[in-house]
Amino acid sequence: xxxxxxxxxxxxxxxxxxVMTTLNALGEENQITFPGxxxxxxxxxxxxxxxxxxxxxxxxxxxVKTHRVRTPVTYVALTRQGRRAFEDYTAAIRELxxxx
Amino acid sequence: xxRLEDDERPLSPEETLRLIEEQQARTSMRLxxxxxxxxxxxxxxxxxxxxxxxxxxxYGSITQNMALAVxxxxxxxxxxxxxxxxxxxxxxxxxxxxxVRGTMYGFAWAFGFACMGALGTRLSPLLxxxxxxxxWGVMSMTIVAVLYMAxxxxxxxxxxFFLGAGxxxxxxxxxxxxxxLHALLMSVGAGGGFAVVGVVQWWRQRDRA
Numbered sequence: 001x002x003x004x005x006x007x008x009x010x011x012x013x014x015x016x017x018x019v020m021t022t023l024n025a026l027g028e029e030n031q032i033t034f035p036g037x038x039x040x041x042x043x044x045x046x047x048x049x050x051x052x053x054x055x056x057x058x059x060x061x062x063x064v065k066t067h068r069v070r071t072p073v074t075y076v077a078l079t080r081q082g083r084r085a086f087e088d089y090t091a092a093i094r095e096l097x098x099x100x
Numbered sequence: 101x102x103r104l105e106d107d108e109r110p111l112s113p114e115e116t117l118r119l120i121e122e123q124q125a126r127t128s129m130r131l132x133x134x135x136x137x138x139x140x141x142x143x144x145x146x147x148x149x150x151x152x153x154x155x156x157x158x159y160g161s162i163t164q165n166m167a168l169a170v171x172x173x174x175x176x177x178x179x180x181x182x183x184x185x186x187x188x189x190x191x192x193x194x195x196x197x198x199x200v201r202g203t204m205y206g207f208a209w210a211f212g213f214a215c216m217g218a219l220g221t222r223l224s225p226l227l228x229x230x231x232x233x234x235x236w237g238v239m240s241m242t243i244v245a246v247l248y249m250a251x252x253x254x255x256x257x258x259x260x261f262f263l264g265a266g267x268x269x270x271x272x273x274x275x276x277x278x279x280x281l282h283a284l285l286m287s288v289g290a291g292g293g294f295a296v297v298g299v300v301q302w303w304r305q306r307d308r309a
Contacts, residue, residue, distance in 0.1 A: 017111075021123040028197065040127055
């Protein structure tokens, strides 16, 4: 089975769709730590890193490296473009299912 | 990298929508914290604390001060446990607008109980002992009910809102019915209800994990 033409191929893969859904569910202006996201998704760190890189290259997520006290922390969040892409994607899926 | 190939398999629209809905539900549940610590801790506090107050009103076998000495420390413990669960859970890994909201919400609890303490200390010496116990009980549960409803509205968690509304209804009935009825409703209704909801939610969360 191939992905329908209208659907964003970057999002249309189980793992990345789950990442996008989870980041979208955090709400706007919120970021989650990399380990927190890994736990929510039940993915390995390596697997999650690969998918986040693809999403970052597409401009859908931003990865912020910072320090909390003295410990380095990596935060992940959806960009505005990513949120819009996710909304377009879910709208396209619902259209395909004639739910809207 | 083990499952990357399999993960890349495109899904049908039905599978996709199901995956989105399940992942949204799982994320919301995990962000809500451990239900046993969030709900059941409060349930046990009320079950035991208001249960002790009911024993005092119905049988007189313990003093009111002894019953309140069970209720309030347990409520403070429940508040500490539930806020610890929030910080240690998935929500503790989130920074930004929602964590600011959570901090403000936490302060609302502290300020609410501070107001209750001031008013109760002022008014209870003027009341007969049983009415004084009722005043403390109704005031504390008013704060709980209102803040649970507000929390449900802030985080859009209907169950939290309805639990708060349920406590408010029982609180009104108890306030009108008198100290014994209020203690019984808060112990069995609110306490039992929260304890059961916590266990059921925990069970559902385990199934989804």
